[in-house]
Amino acid sequence: MNAAATTQHTNCLRCGRKLTSIKSTATGYGPTCTRKVKAAAATHTASFKPALVAKAQELIEQGGIVPLRALRIFTVISSDGASTYKTAPQACTCPAGLKGRFVCYHRIAAHIVAAA
Template structure:
């Protein structure tokens, strides 16, 4: 992970779009209410559906602000693990290599699923 990725400050919540005021919120990109909603959604349905290591990667992606809603909280822009490439992800699919093959569910889709449940 690059230093630029860790020091990026968000001014609005990546989930609801409201203005962020606390230092912690601007660092993570989510306000306290949205953070709770995202975590609750992840635990409720996601843990029972997907493999634990993929859920952990999806939660990490969300915590680092690597996923942003594009259209009505159904389609998301996702940053790849290399920090350069981006994909479009939704509950139904992803434009990454794993998502295009459709053989396995990628963690980008799981992150999109978590955020769509938290909406």
């Protein structure tokens, strides 16, 4: 992930509350939502490949996944930071998601955030 591609957030990406700490504004999630996302990542990712789960967690930590509609549809940043995709736990518009043979890490990130 490209660190320059992410932005500073003033509201939590999960619950919408105002973020006050520097760490929270950098990640986009407040401390309570961060704990919930980490707990969801630990419990809901057993069926996915560990390398993809790690990339999904990195995407979440860097604030590269932004909800569009009530934690069902998200905008995600590509790994090179040049483009964005729309994703949900069921589908993704990235090249790997369009082929549909494997679950991309964008979908895993959406699954984790939606489950939190």
